[in-house]
Amino acid sequence: MAKFEMTKVEKNDVGTKVKRGILGFFLNGILIIFSATCIFPLVWMFYSSVKEKRAFNADIIGLPKEPTLINYIRILTNSDYNLGSSMINSLRTTILSLFFIVLFGFIVGYILARIKFRGNRAVYLMFLMGMLIPIHSLLVPIYVVFKDTGLSDHWYTLIIPYVAFGLPMAVFLVEGFVKSIPAALEEAAAIDGSSFSRTLFSIIMPICRPILTTVAIIQTFSCWNEFSFALVLLKRQTLHTVPLAMTQFTGQFASDYPKIMAAMLLTMSPIVILYFAGSKQIIKGMVAGAVKG
């Protein structure tokens, strides 16, 4: 009797093992397919960009038989395409916007968290409203205002809205963070004779580094990828940022897919490299920003 039961248990074990094996295969399979679809366009564009147009049109999915760099060479040697300069424009806009968002976000967030003054709540509310305002409704009016004030179509034009749109989230992330730092720190610094500004930048700022990194990560992607405001605020081709230059480029070469793909990969490369080099930190930052913001 006892022996019989034992075999039954063993049999069951094998059964669950098989069941688990099938389930595991099924789960892993679906997730691998999901991941593959997420990365497939990048891979497809990569190997298609080294095909000639004719080779691509003959076989859109096959691997290149005679890989060639001709598309890249054509793009890089022809300055009419504007892609190189658009990358410089995007880089400049992104870096300067980041600088101001982090700096202003830090200062405003700190002051709102720590210092009581008349108007503290008013400023806080104003930035809160800034988070609730549907930014896309500003698309047309911002064009009007910038045109009237002569601010549109300059190298610095886009920095103005990007900083303003990035500020609310930065302010709130910093404000929340500063509240978790004990105030005794600043008191000690003040007793030691440190001025307000010195305490702010050489003591508090380094402590806030994690949250400022989070802000910087989120804003890097949103500034680099932003399209609609660039579209209405910039006319001159030489000022175009990457997304804008890409829409022009694809309009021009609508049927030359390998060329478009080469251009896209080239202009995407800084952000793709950045992402895969620091994906762990980047994912962490984006999630923290999304949930807390």
Add this chain to the structure above:
Amino acid sequence: MPNAIRPKNKVIFAYLALPVVWFVFAVFVPLITAFVYSFCEWKNGPTKTFNGIQNYIDLLNDSEFWLSFEHNIFLVAVCIVGQIGIAFILVLMINSRLVKLKGIHRTFGFFPSTVAAVSIGFIWKMIYDNKRGILNWFLVQIGREDLTQVWLNNEELVMLLVAIPLVWQWIGYYMVIILSAISSIDQEIFEVAEIDGANAFKRAIYIVLPLIKNTLLVCITLCIAGNMKAFDNIYVMTKGGPGTSSMVMAMYGYKTSFEYSNMGYGSTISVGIFVLSLLVIGGSQWLIGKMTKDKDV
């Protein structure tokens, strides 16, 4: 902060002045401008004439605008179900002990959300292309050549076709957010539930779902806000066409203002977008708050 070390008002003011002025200039000034010009007739050129609430009457009767609004709502609905729903299912799968390569799934899955919406639009435009697109190629391969078509010209399907890239782009994003919420739950809860005989489905509905409710609500809010402002993908893929079959509010405002140079009415549309977006976002928050309260009782 004790008063003794509190900086002078002048110092506070000096620090706050530039950021506040900057912010007001780029956000509130345009908002007020839009409101003012929304009462003006202002087409092609510098002349603006006050015409009262005529623009608003036009807006209320503008079927194209309301169609655009419907399309935004459609996108919101598809994306809540598609992005968050699929993300939640993937999270349940990825959380299983049987699954390997979790890090890879996170990294790859999250990747599309970091790519510009413009690029995503191009990629999918290429996929849908009638001569060189993967979709038609695939249909030919499986012997359904009869189904191949110029996809983005299909008025009935076009909204769904522009929604798919959006869903695809953000699944991984929400997956990672939900994953991080689940990983903060004490793992013992799952073990106890498993011992108590709760199967995977029950664990998902009765344990995981309530514990990450707040995160899911954040996701839904993000999803609504994100889709009310849909523009980049649409601009790249269809520009609202064919006709108006994939028009969304931001695209309609853009077209009216810049292609038909009707800045006055464009401003009215902007105010309309502002009010409707706030209403939808606020309304959904209120609804969510009410629903979750009822459930708790």
